Every structure is written in C-alpha cells, then in structure tokens.
Amino acid sequence: MMHVTDIAETARLTKRHGLLLIVDNTFLTPYYLKPLELGADIVIHSGTKYLGGHNDTLAGFLVVSDSELSERLRFIFKTTGACLSPFHSWLLIRCIKTLAVRMDRQQENAMRIAQWLLTHERVRAVHYIGLPSHPHYEVSKRQGTGFGSMISFETDSEETAIRVLSKVSLIQYAESLGGVETLITYPMLQTHADIPKEEREAKGINERLLRLSVGLEYAEDLISCAAPTIRWAGCGQKKSL
Amino acid sequence: MDFTTLCIHGNHRKYDNTGAISVPIFQSATFAHPGVGISTGYDYSRLQNPTREHLERTVAKLEGGIDAMAFSSxxxxxxxxxxxxxxxxxxxxxxxxxxxxxxxxxxxxxxxxxxxxxxxxxxxxxxxxxxxxxxxxxxx
The missing domain is CATH 3.40.50 (Rossmann fold)
Structure with missing residues (x-):
C-alpha cells in the first residue's frame, strides 16, 4: 500500500514519551530520505535492496547518530555475530558507488510505468508515492527528495494478476526489490504470506494486488513486456498455472 | 560534499599503502598483535574488519549518522x-x-x-x- 509515515512529527511524539524511533529506510535510501536528520534514533536497512542494487548479495544495516546507542548495539553486534563478510562488504562498497545514479533512473522508470498503469483498463488502483494522487504524496515531498521505484497495483481480478505473473518474461516473478532487474511479486503469497489472512486483507493485500520493483531496463521495453500479459486476461484464455 | 560524491568517497581512511583505487578485500578471520596488549586496531573480524569498516563508515556518512553496523542480511x-x-x-x-x-x-x-x-x-x-x-x- 506504500504508506508513508511523517518522521519529524513521529519523532516529536516518541521523544516526548522517551521511545526509540526506528525507521526502515530500505525503500528510499539516504539518497531520498535521511531519517536520522528528521529525528529518528535508529535507521534499519535491508542492504540487499537498493544499497546492493544488483540482486546478488544479502546485507543489512543498523545506523545510529548517538554514541550510547552505538555502544549498546555494537555490543550486541559483536556478541551475536551476524556480521557481513569481507567479500560481501566489498560488493556493497562497489554497489553504493552508483547508488545515486541508479536511484534517479529507477525512479524515472517507475514514474513512466506508474503513469502507464494508471491508463490501463484492467488496473483498478496504482499505489506509487510519486503520484500526486497518492494520499501521502505531500508528506513524501516534504520530508524527502524523491519517491523511489516501488509500485503496487491492483488488477481487476485474480485471473489478471495470475496471468501477469505467469506470462511476464523480461520482468521476472521473484521476491526482492531495489535491484537493476525489474521484479514483480505477489504480496499475498510472498512478502506477506506470514501475515494472517484477515489482517492482510484489511490492508488491501488481496489476490488482485501485485508489487513491482522497477529496475534499470529501458522503460518502454518493460511496458512492452507487461502490456500483453495484462491485456490477455479475460480474453477467453484459461489460466495456465 | 554532495551525496553523489560521498557514495564514492564517503570514507577517507586508507587501509593500505599500494595506492589501490578499490578498497582491498581483507579476507582474514583474525589479526596478529604486534605485542602483548597491543592491537593494530583489528583483532578478530566479527568485531571489525577493514573492508567492512570502510563500508560501515560510508553508510554512516550517507545516513548522517555516527555509526553503522553491516549485517549478513x-x-x-x-x-x-x-x-x-x-x-x-x-x-x-x-x-x-x-x-x-x-x-x-x-x-x-x-x-x-x-x-x-x-x-x-x-x-x-x-x-x-x-x-x-x-x-x-x-x-x-
């Protein structure tokens, strides 16, 4: 659903009550959003996503701006031991060198695809925080410098959703996000499979919802890949799963 | 410095003297001590490793933080x-x-x-x- 939290406002509340504010910055990265500067205490990342950006390396980060928190977390870090290996650290170093240019182009591609999806008759809703129609567009614009390249969209039927997933080729049906390869996922069966059905459906994660992580391919090639898979649905063809 | 530059030059610390443009991969689990009670700054890679330190310092800089820890996932x-x-x-x-x-x-x-x-x-x-x-x- 791509909800956006107002970090500065939340930080004022959490500070007043003495709570730690932890912000997952995986989707936007510090290129577009700097939660620590907005008052967050801890930033968490799946570094596997945009920071790594090539769908080839797993990594995670905790980032802090306070020395006492740093000391406490360093103690946990060295004791529990899930540290990143030297080789994978090196891969991340290499990947981060191109972070800004990747983010810019992926966002450009995402905007193009979101606008195309908006015009599609079999697409009921497009959730992309870069669209002025998104309910959290204004807060996104105020607190960050970009919108990233994650889109979720609701198709007209389960049949269309399954058709898209089973027929895409250039776009690949795989779990993860943020990489140079465009990936499509079925949140209901993948990223949110462990969330109880009622809870999931209350949030709109249903059998019609698809999630797209837009990569660095040429946008028109991605649209050429997606277009026939959506159009075929409901045209008398049976599901082929 | 601009964010784009910091992505490439976010950490100024040098880890070797060869002039290598790319940070070396210090593929070592442990580090020898020059003397009793003396450390090179690196003791055991779970605590810190120069390659991981370079990455962590870069990420901390990009986020505007003072410390970043790099995990395996x-x-x-x-x-x-x-x-x-x-x-x-x-x-x-x-x-x-x-x-x-x-x-x-x-x-x-x-x-x-x-x-x-x-x-x-x-x-x-x-x-x-x-x-x-x-x-x-x-x-x-």
Missing amino acids: GMAAIAALMELFSPGDHIIASDDIYGGSHRLFFSISKKNGLDFSLVDTSDISRIESHIRPKTKGSLC
Missing part, C-alpha cells in the same frame, strides 16, 4: 535490534511491515517476552493511542 539486522529490548517491553510497529519482520516479532520476539502493536503509523494519533507505560520503541 536485513533480518539479521532487525533480529539484533530486538536484543535492545527486554521481556515486558512493548513496541509499536507499522502494520505495513515486511512479512519476515512480522514472523520475527510474533514467532520469536514474542516468545522472548516482547509485545507488539501493529498500527497504521502514517496516522500519528494511532501511534499515540497505543503508547503504554512499557512502550519502548516505535518502528516504521
């Missing part, structure tokens, strides 16, 4: 984060979280005594209404 990072809390502590988290975090919270952290409320954190009044005396953190 995002789930390893959030699992370590949960160790900050003690049994009885309550955490308010976004109801839009990744399913893996949901599994961590409700299948592992809960067993260890942590309590969670999932709310729509884009609405601040919902965070506020869930704050209790034992609430220690909010994750969004």
Whole structure:
C-alpha cells in the first residue's frame, strides 16, 4: 500500500514519551530520505535492496547518530555475530558507488510505468508515492527528495494478476526489490504470506494486488513486456498455472 | 560534499599503502598483535574488519549518522535490534511491515517476552493511542 509515515512529527511524539524511533529506510535510501536528520534514533536497512542494487548479495544495516546507542548495539553486534563478510562488504562498497545514479533512473522508470498503469483498463488502483494522487504524496515531498521505484497495483481480478505473473518474461516473478532487474511479486503469497489472512486483507493485500520493483531496463521495453500479459486476461484464455 | 560524491568517497581512511583505487578485500578471520596488549586496531573480524569498516563508515556518512553496523542480511539486522529490548517491553510497529519482520516479532520476539502493536503509523494519533507505560520503541 506504500504508506508513508511523517518522521519529524513521529519523532516529536516518541521523544516526548522517551521511545526509540526506528525507521526502515530500505525503500528510499539516504539518497531520498535521511531519517536520522528528521529525528529518528535508529535507521534499519535491508542492504540487499537498493544499497546492493544488483540482486546478488544479502546485507543489512543498523545506523545510529548517538554514541550510547552505538555502544549498546555494537555490543550486541559483536556478541551475536551476524556480521557481513569481507567479500560481501566489498560488493556493497562497489554497489553504493552508483547508488545515486541508479536511484534517479529507477525512479524515472517507475514514474513512466506508474503513469502507464494508471491508463490501463484492467488496473483498478496504482499505489506509487510519486503520484500526486497518492494520499501521502505531500508528506513524501516534504520530508524527502524523491519517491523511489516501488509500485503496487491492483488488477481487476485474480485471473489478471495470475496471468501477469505467469506470462511476464523480461520482468521476472521473484521476491526482492531495489535491484537493476525489474521484479514483480505477489504480496499475498510472498512478502506477506506470514501475515494472517484477515489482517492482510484489511490492508488491501488481496489476490488482485501485485508489487513491482522497477529496475534499470529501458522503460518502454518493460511496458512492452507487461502490456500483453495484462491485456490477455479475460480474453477467453484459461489460466495456465 | 554532495551525496553523489560521498557514495564514492564517503570514507577517507586508507587501509593500505599500494595506492589501490578499490578498497582491498581483507579476507582474514583474525589479526596478529604486534605485542602483548597491543592491537593494530583489528583483532578478530566479527568485531571489525577493514573492508567492512570502510563500508560501515560510508553508510554512516550517507545516513548522517555516527555509526553503522553491516549485517549478513536485513533480518539479521532487525533480529539484533530486538536484543535492545527486554521481556515486558512493548513496541509499536507499522502494520505495513515486511512479512519476515512480522514472523520475527510474533514467532520469536514474542516468545522472548516482547509485545507488539501493529498500527497504521502514517496516522500519528494511532501511534499515540497505543503508547503504554512499557512502550519502548516505535518502528516504521
């Protein structure tokens, strides 16, 4: 659903009550959003996503701006031991060198695809925080410098959703996000499979919802890949799963 | 310096004297001590490794933080984060979280005594209404 939290406002509340504010910055990265500067205490990342950006390396980060928190977390870090290996650290170093240019182009591609999806008759809703129609567009614009390249969209039927997933080729049906390869996922069966059905459906994660992580391919090639898979649905063809 | 430059030159510390443009991969589990009670700054790679340090300093710089820790996965990072809390502590988290975090919270952290409320954190009044005396953190 791509909800956006107002970090500065939340930080004022959490500070007043003495709570730690932890912000997952995986989707936007510090290129577009700097939660620590907005008052967050801890930033968490799946570094596997945009920071790594090539769908080839797993990594995670905790980032802090306070020395006492740093000391406490360093103690946990060295004791529990899930540290990143030297080789994978090196891969991340290499990947981060191109972070800004990747983010810019992926966002450009995402905007193009979101606008195309908006015009599609079999697409009921497009959730992309870069669209002025998104309910959290204004807060996104105020607190960050970009919108990233994650889109979720609701198709007209389960049949269309399954058709898209089973027929895409250039776009690949795989779990993860943020990489140079465009990936499509079925949140209901993948990223949110462990969330109880009622809870999931209350949030709109249903059998019609698809999630797209837009990569660095040429946008028109991605649209050429997606277009026939959506159009075929409901045209008398049976599901082929 | 601009963010784009910091992505490439975010850490000024040099780790060798060869002039290598790319940071070396210090593929070593442990580091020899020059003398009793003396350290080169690196003792054992779980504590710190020069290649990982370069990455961590770069990420800390990009986020505007003072320290970053690089974990073997995002789930390893959030699992370590949960160790900050003690049994009885309550955490308010976004109801839009990744399913893996949901599994961590409700299948592992809960067993260890942590309590969670999932709310729509884009609405601040919902965070506020869930704050209790034992609430220690909010994750969004």
